[in-house]
Amino acid sequence: MFVPKSDIVLTMKDKDIAVGLDIGTTKIVAMIGRNNEYDKMEILGIGKSKSLGVHRGVVNNITQTIQSIQQAVQEAEANSGMDISEVVVGIAGQHIRSLQHSDYITRANSDEVISEKDIDMLCNQVHKLVMLPGEEIIHVLPQEYKVDGQAEITEPIGMYGGRLEANFHVVVGQISSIRNIGRCVKSSGLELAGVTLEPLASANAVLSQEEKEAGVALIDIGGGTTDLAIFKDGIIRHTAVIPFGGNVITEDIKEGCSIIEKQAELLKVKFGSAWPGENKDNEIVSIPGLRGREPKEITLKNLSKVIHFRVVEIIEQVFLEIKNYGHDEQKKKLIAGIVITGGGAQLKHLKQLVEYITGMDTRIGYPNEHLAGNSDPETTSPMYATAVGLVLNSLEKNKKRIEEEEAEIAQEVKEDIQDEQPQDIEQSIEEPQQPVNEGFETENKEVEERKEYTESKKPRQNIFEKWFDNFKDFLDNAE
Template sequence: METHDYSVGLDIGTTKIVAIVGRKNAHGKIEVLGVGKAKSLGVHKGIVNNISQTISSIKAAISEAEKSSGVPIHRVTVGIAGKHIRSLQHSDYIMRENPDKYITDEDIEILKDQVKKLVMLPGEEIIHVLPQEYKVDSEGEIQEPIGMHGKRLEANFHVVVGQMGSIRNIARCVREAGLEMEALTLEPLASSEAVLTTEEKEAGVAIVDIGGGTTDIAIFKDNIIRHTCVIPYGGGIITDDIKEGCSIIEKHAEQLKVKFGSAVPDLEKDSTFVTIPGLHGRPDKEISLKSLASIINARVEEILEMVNTELKAYGAYEQKRKLIAGIVLTGGGSNLKNLRQLANYVTGFDARIGFANEYIANDKNQYLKSPEFATSIGLLMESLKIHDKKPVEKPVEEPKVIEVPQAENTVEEVKTEEQEITQHIEEVKKNKPTFGQSILEKVKKFFEEVE
């Protein structure tokens, strides 16, 4: 099987690292070839804080995925989250040299590259430049300008920005695990790819992905991404609260949350207790399910209030921006009993749990139905999209890939030898018709003389 026949999504989460290998079948659905899952040890609140542990966790997930799929893994599409992520709106335009020629993908790429040169705060870097509506000459609210004629091409952009250090750390972990990073994708965008329908994005919807360390939000309206953000709290902090509130060890707190936890205390009986074994000969502990639900409820309400703040920041309660499709809850944290009802109550929007398996063709045992796989399946879909584009646009794409490192240094760190050779050829064309090697030597000589 050739490399471009299959794709890999790698979700580097706070609690787990998941690698999913898949390809598209004849009907355009995804056929999952293998899944690898490992405990994530070096990530805190979506940010890598221990390089060597993260590398070994990635290696463990990848080797399990390779075994179960029977294919070697070299390139991966990786997700990014963490509290350092922020988004902003920006408008920009280009004047086209030849308005008689119709607008192509190339014009849009030129416009995007211009936005990528935006000056950010020190230590920040642009991760995504997502066009919203376009304007051609004086005609506004255009969703798809390709094929139109015009001199001035303008667009509103949703720009996602992250800390350079965090991006570098992820890139380094992936590289040291012996992999090449083909793309870096914001995790809520990947999750929305896997669990949202086009109708929901059109009507207005917020995806709330409750992970172990972060809660990621993406809001869509009129099929356009409107708002993204990352809240630095997730299921892990609920476990911590149970651990402290019930004075038990973390392993037991996690089991309690998963098996008996509920987000609404009023729906639990006073008389139901669960017994936790005592440590080293100490007496067993009796914990009431109602008091367990009270502990969980306090923290979940806090997280949902933060979600509400983000919905208000977007303007979800205004008539024009109303989210008709409400909220879609996904991620491992959305498995919590009665969470949907609490989300309805706190936000006032209808909520549903988002499962990622509707795009999967071969999930007969429903293993991938769990919402915790939403991000990794979304990353796999993103990777398949990249591969779909490549064969058609290869001659046009290569020079474009070379321009990206100026704005996104992560790509530069994970550049293939083939791209480096192409870059030298490009430089040769621009400068002198000599070999790339001699140009490099001249540059070296020049710097030595300057010193």
């Protein structure tokens, strides 16, 4: 699966290659990927390190986090034979929250068609919302638009109207936490190529477009947090971060069974189950004692009970968020049910427990839909969903940028060829010559029309990309 390290060192300047950096609570993953000839993602290299200095998705030790990032990146470089220079980073953590907001603008001239400037004006107005101290709006996602009261409009550009309004899904976070992540990446000797919300990245890796249309809740159970992203009609409708994850389960086992953390984690992974009824009373596992002490015997039934109570608490909190979205309403019903991913999704009988508590169809989300067929089975594990999604997002953006650049170049070449074509001599003799001023005005008009056409073909930069540009400027100017 991995390309062996060769004498020729490839660089990250290739636009068809991207690197995702998933900074989690328990692990940091650096993944290098590219699109193959079948438009599937091929993983060239992967590096993983124990995450030190991150607690519940928030950096609390800069030095340790930098060391962990460098270790993961070096391993990915060794596996792929490439030099990594820039990465796309995922942001999550307990400081992320979301809210719904409606806003509108009254246009000065309703006889002119609605343009991108009007959309920007409306989105910028949302950015002026007063947040709690230390918080900043990092993502403004328009849901549906209304033009002069006409509802359920997905793309208002080109329409006529005086009043433009929209419902927005607004994602808010602690700006200091996001800046700390940016600082860790830059201090690791890497360029920040982009920032993506982790629930959105995981969703791209494990959800199909049909599921997003039908209505689906993605639950990403990580080490420190559990992320929720709800989609309906192809649009993200709700996001939430529950400040509990796999680490809390490990902590419960550690305290409940009076063993050290390393042993508790091993017990959870090897023998853990979310459904106590599956284990018999006589199933016992022996844990070695510390420094010559007697080994401890733990029944798997008791182990499952400890895990069960904590998992039920996490699922109930997630289900409360799903109800807050309005799942009980017929119009907002999530027909595709629930998809569980992340490292915590590997817990035995978790799918059955989620179905029992929520009454919704559930499946485990594997990030293999967009991966090449020869991918290593390890990389298709739910624990790599976020990293795969980050690379996919970056490759998609690169592909769009290349297509737009090629289209612009093709248009310029076409115009140059038309300009260089010799005029028909007979036509030039028969047709009376235009006055100098008239010809000049016509030429000016053609230039203006060409300029307008080129402007309309330029890629639209969404609010999140504009925010990222400003954030990058801040990091570059910071001492």
